[in-house]
Amino acid sequence: MELIFVRHxxxxHTLSPPESLQHRNPSLTEEGVNQITLLKKNLPLNQGDLIVSSPTRRTIETATLLANGINEMITISPAVSPRMFPQNSKWKTLPCDKTLDKEFLKKDLPSVEVEDCSSEELWRRGINTIPEHVFKTIGNQFLDWCRQQHKEKIFIVSHDGTITSYRQLITGSLLSRKDFLKDGGWVRVYC
Structure with a gap:
């Protein structure tokens, strides 16, 4: 199975840190929209592909741009929500990384599938601060779910720490913050 991880x-929230990190539900900037528009030209999706998005405004906006108006291609899952990398149990989730509520998403985005397999706790808590051993369990469950979709390609629109955590889980390689994708970057991983 081909997984293509795309960073929003x-x-x-990145324009003037650390103050801008306190912004809740940040959208893409004009530059962010331009990055994804360019990415779409170089990374076209096919009708049978699936896009899985983190439940944040900026990732959903990225997924929507990639889907080119075919929102039925998009599934939102808390298993790819923001994640700190590396993990630090003393850190708390920043306001910019709080996820959108499942019921809000269902009501606000009726043409997008909101994944119902995950527990209510995962929807509420996300994966940002969970310990590594818990992430591995959730990550492997998510990868199994991806396999069950029977798609040749799945695009996962997420965040730098989440993508790096999944890459590390899938490949078994030790990665660092130096391995983070840039805004609008992507990487292909076979699973």
Missing amino acids: GQGQ
């Missing part, structure tokens, strides 16, 4: 385009 530039978000409003």
